[in-house]
Amino acid sequence: MNLTSVDPPEVIRFVKKNYPDVELIKPRMSIYEMAKKKGCLPTRLVRWCCEEFKEMSGAGKVTLIGIRKSESTNRKKRNEIETGDRKFSGTFDQWSEHQEKMVTCVGGKDKILVSPILYWTEKDVWDYLKRMHIPYCELYDKGYNRIGCILCPMSSQKQKAKEIINYPHVKNNWIKVIEWLIKNKTYMSLSKNPEMAFKCWISKKPFDKFYADEVMQQKLEFKD
Numbered sequence: 001m002n003l004t005s006v007d008p009p010e011v012i013r014f015v016k017k018n019y020p021d022v023e024l025i026k027p028r029m030s031i032y033e034m035a036k037k038k039g040c041l042p043t044r045l046v047r048w049c050c051e052e053f054k055e056m057s058g059a060g061k062v063t064l065i066g067i068r069k070s071e072s073t074n075r076k077k078r079n080e081i082e083t084g085d086r087k088f089s090g091t092f093d094q095w096s097e098h099q100e101k102m103v104t105c106v107g108g109k110d111k112i113l114v115s116p117i118l119y120w121t122e123k124d125v126w127d128y129l130k131r132m133h134i135p136y137c138e139l140y141d142k143g144y145n146r147i148g149c150i151l152c153p154m155s156s157q158k159q160k161a162k163e164i165i166n167y168p169h170v171k172n173n174w175i176k177v178i179e180w181l182i183k184n185k186t187y188m189s190l191s192k193n194p195e196m197a198f199k200c201w202i203s204k205k206p207f208d209k210f211y212a213d214e215v216m217q218q219k220l221e222f223k224d
């Protein structure tokens with residue numbers, strides 16, 4: 001399990017308790033330091049965090065992943081067997097010798113991704129966990145339906161609002177990074193206000209749209 005330094009502690013505790021064999025791999029650099037190096041925070045469109053922290057390992061190995069087609073439009077296009085670079089993408093027919101060779105003969109350095117529950121629905125997952133009495137992370141009982149990093153750019157606004165309250169240190173660390181970026185790089189140079197820049201990052205809006213909405217909001221509050 002590749003850690004990013006913004007992993008929910010509940011997930012780490014769950015893995016340590018239930019899957020003690022899992023190797024927890026610490027990042028060579030924290031996500032905050034990486035953001036300084038990149039000159040920006042990760043966003044939905046520029047998601048450098050996955051590439052740097054999650055996708056870089058697994059070369060020469062087979063990795064089983066839990067993605068499902070029903071999760072998103074992009075995941076709908078995925079296949080049961082793929083190489084990390086998607087040069088091979090297909091369905092694994094265990095009776096077809098030809099396909100078996102195609103899977104086993106990819107270059108030794110390839111990362112082979114196998115998605116055994118690709119066609120499952122969310123209900124299938126929960127039915128299976130309950131029927132087999134498989135433990136799951138407590139965050140699912142606290143309203144989460146997807147667990148990623150704390151304040152992940154892919155999370156919903158509702159989830160992020162909750163995380164700002166539950167993990168205030170993560171917000172504070174990102175504010176410190178933003179302060180550093182405003183001082184040392186050109187990041188959000190229009191703002192000069194780290195709190196405002198943080199709110200903008202969380203909102204997923206482009207800075208000019210976010211700023212215009214904020215000004216409008218302040219005018220409305222002033223009128224009231």
Ligand code: SF4
Pocket residue numbers: 004042047049050053054148149151152153154
């Ligand atoms: S879970 Fe979210 S924040 Fe974490 S690496 Fe993936 S995209 Fe980035």
